[in-house]
Amino acid sequence: MNEFSELLKSILSPGTFNEMLRRATPVAIAALGGALTEHAGIMNIGMDGMILMGAFFGVLGSFLFSSAWAGLAFAILIGVLVGLFYALFVIKFRSDEFIIGCALNTFALGLTSYMSRAIFGTSGAKGYPSLPDLHLGVIGKIPFFGGVIDGHSLFVYVAVLLVVILWVFVYKTPAGFHLRAAGEKPETLRTAGLSPDRMKWIASVLCGVLCSIAGAHLSLGYLNGTFAENMSNSRGFVAFACVIFGGANPIKTYLASLMFGFFDAIGLRLQGTISSDLTGIIPYAITVIMMVYVVIRSNRRKKHAQKRDPKAAGGAA
């Protein structure tokens, strides 16, 4: 029993939550982008590739211009291009979004590994200028809470800001309303004289930018100016799981990424008791259960709506 309480104490220490926030952020930023494309009705599997591109070109920019900020700007520029590229295939050519996403992941892996070896001579690069860590002064002195949030890389804080901005954008602005309509009922948007495709283009470019920022944060902030082959390490798929879990709501998506981060972080604490591979399974299993629950619930609602008003079948979802 004593052992158990010791373990619980180590799990619930500020260190764990600090680690959770740190590990969640690269995923969270990408997931915010994924939430936008999800709202626009695109199932975005290609986030992993987008993150990888951002990570590599961030380091490349940092190397070329000897400044992490230039690296970030370079990554964002590439993010715009990747977003446009993705939209061109998925929206303009109406290709299968799953195949394009898969291909984008593989393409990014090939391009970044190739270029990394051609430019840096090795499959990795490190020691280039990185983004600053932020120390919050007085706030950092608050017991527990201070220990959790103090001293992170810049984008850990920016991510929280982005959550708020995107939540307002998606739910409180006309553009956000149109974005959701483009995914849920494109015909209504068309009737209103607006193009659903345009909203989809905007969503994928924003997603490209956010994923690139996530990548740049990963290489320039999280790992202090380091690029390694395939460093996104399936974070894009984790981000995708977060989007599904959070129902593409930015706040819920962010919380989902914190959950994934938490299970990632306690894996380290539990070493010796439970394998981190088993704790790693938990958030994915929860996501699947969550999906099933959401679908069953919406089916039941549809049925109820049908009973009350047979004409409105499928209207209430």
Add this chain to the structure above:
Amino acid sequence: MKEKTPVLVRYRYLFSLLVSVLLAFGIGAIILAASGFAPLQAYGAMLRGAFDSARHVGDLLEYAMVLCICGLACVLGARVGIFNVGGEGQLLLGAIFACQIGIWLDGMSPWLVIPLAALGAMAVGAAYAFIPGVLKVKVKVNEVITTIMLNTIAAFLCQYLAKGPWKNANKNLVAATSQLNADYWFGKLIPRSNLTTAVFAAAVIAFLVWYVMQKTSKGFEMKIVGQNPRFAFFSGIKTDRLVLICMLISGAMCGLVGMFRVYGVEHLYKSSVSNDYYFEAIMVAMIASYQPVAVILLSLFFAILKIGAQGMELIGIPSQIYLILQTVIIFFMAAESGIMASIDAAAQRRRAKAAAQQRQKEAQA
């Protein structure tokens, strides 16, 4: 109702495939030249890398086999309208269970162990495909998303098993099971290559899949279910059951590939049993527009690219260029079907319009 594929369509497909490949090599050449390599020399090295020795030919045939069976597994699902993305997880689980069966039954006759391991791998793969399959059929949960999640879960689970309960005694191998008894290894067809007798089993499976899909009434039912499930349902086909069965077979095939990888090449389970091979196979299946014969041929082509790329390493070119070549072909082919579809749709609209006008005229006359 005999289905005919107009010859023109096939030529168009071949033409666009050829153009895509040429464009991919063109773009590859630009990238190579920009990073200071001679493109022709590089492609020469690629060809040599694939064909310069029997060993490399054997390796590429083995890789083509993996791609082909996984690709056909994907086709089988896609034909009835269920997209099995979970092959990677099914493959890994099949591999680790097949391996463990071999270790548990160590000392028994290979004639008993190998069939049991194959059956075990297929059962595990099918069971793992059953989860997303039944969720899709009964609850209508998107199978693509569930299978992606299940892939990660399977990877974690296998890593846990290989690190924990089923770990080998050798401390240097961190996440791997014990090695199989050499009696159970598949015989090498070409010495020192990865090509083993498993390729015969694979050929039989490929033939069966092709035969059932293209030559039997079941195959035709599958096609109807995939193209128009409502029509299929009202014409008395048990659509849900057929979809689920196809998903199970698809999973079983992926599990079996895992067994082939373990008993043929690795001889123990570790994560290099599959390196996202199934995702590559999905792309092959897509480029082949889900036609079994095309899957087989394109698997060979992509295997040549992959094995050949290792030859480029010899003259100092990063082999990852092959990933770029491969994906550029996929981008073009994916976009091609989109463009072609929109052209087709336009032509159909024109025809429908003309027919409507014709009818109007007849009505007036």
